[in-house]
Amino acid sequence: MAVSTSLQSQSNRWPAFIVTIAVAILTILDTAKVNVTIAPIEETLGASSAQAQLIVAGYVLAFGIMLVPAGRLGDIWNRKAMFITGLIVFAGASLYCMLAPDSTQLVIARIIQGSAAGILMPQVIGLIQNLFQGHERGQAFGIFGASIGIGTAFGPTIGGVFINTLGSELGWRWTFGMNVPLALIVLPFAIWLLPGQQKHKQGSHLDLPGVVLLASTVLFVMLPFVLTSGTASDDPARWWFLLVAAVTAAAFVWWENRYVAAGKSPVIDFALFKLSSYRNGVFITTFYFAVMPPMFFVMTLYNQQGLGHSAVVVGMITIPFALMSALVAAITGRFTYQHAAGMVFWGLVIFLGAMLALAGIALWVAPEHNPIWMAVALGVGGIGPGMVMSANQMRTLSRVPVESAGVGGSFMQVGQRLGNAMGIAIATSIFFAVIAMLPMPGGKPDYSDPLTLVTYQDAFFAASAYIIGVLILALIFAFLDLRSDRADKAEAKTGQ
Structure with missing residues (x-):
């Protein structure tokens, strides 16, 4: 019976993979598409700025907290059962979001939805490790990387289409x-x-x-960042959570070392961090996700609030990026088994070029032409993330044992969520700090005033400078990993 089940799972591995990727896209879409729904939600439900912030942040926060516990439980129990449970809860929470009668209920629904996403994503990674080996695993992670790019890039477009087609309330609900x-x-x-x-x-x-x-450490690290809006209403006391996080992190390390000394299996196998490929990959992932979602968010703010373009037009800017990154990730997946480290490095170089181009477009291209030229720059720049996502996932997990795949992959996802939260908080704080100097009669920018355009350009450029700086940090770790990979290959060749 076990042999029959094993043969069946092998024959079904690509159809099963499609199921996992479809769900990965669903969970990532909900981190991105909500950005264009906030204004309609505030308008129809009368949500306060704090509630609007929690509608976005609650999902990301719950997602990040659940990742490692869910990954560990999937590893030691059953990934399929965890996947099905997470999917049912995600569907129920999405229905709750759709029917929420007030903003408080919507915040609660989003936290439940984020928790379900945090249950699902580690199982996706663990199942990929379980289903595939060698070159096929590289192809699978290539498609997985493409799915993350598609979910992140198409999210605002989908939200914008629903709102433009169905109106404010029905649009955000659907x-x-x-x-x-x-x-x-x-x-x-x-x-x-x-x-x-x-x-x-x-x-x-x-x-x-x-x-x-x-989970407490992840909560207290993320909390001050997800509670940062970049406005004067932000409470400075929120940064004390980082001190609490340091205490819980120290307690976690102490407990885990004690647990291992007793001969038991810990939540995180610290031995994984002795692998340079895993250690560098986690850093690259964290810095990369401190760049990409913030870049999309700040670009949306700049084009929608600063230049006055509609939600659907702004959402469409990312379509060329999504298509290019998906295509490149799918094509290059077959090469990641041998060339992952080099692909990550050169992919980040290409993406850095695209970020520099976006900053230049904001400064030197006429406002009415910004969306099309940014779409072109992102279309070309999408080659880089298409290489990075698939190759880095493969490279990071290449030496992780299959029985630790869920927790190993979910810790990468924690890096993604931490990078996401910190990146958006810092980039938007920089953006809004510059905008705060602009007089806004009636709470809206005066587009006829030349100072408005200059101020928004300055804000976008300042936020872009931060994003580019973080991307350079990712590039440094990619270079270190490339050197390590070349040294390993040279040593293996000499050993032969």
């Missing part, structure tokens, strides 16, 4: 509601196709105190 029929379509295929058996470490069990300490 932006969330679209998840329900899609999840119900995927669910029976998940039950049918996903493998129910997996390899486990001997004597593995859930380290509950470690899970609580790690």
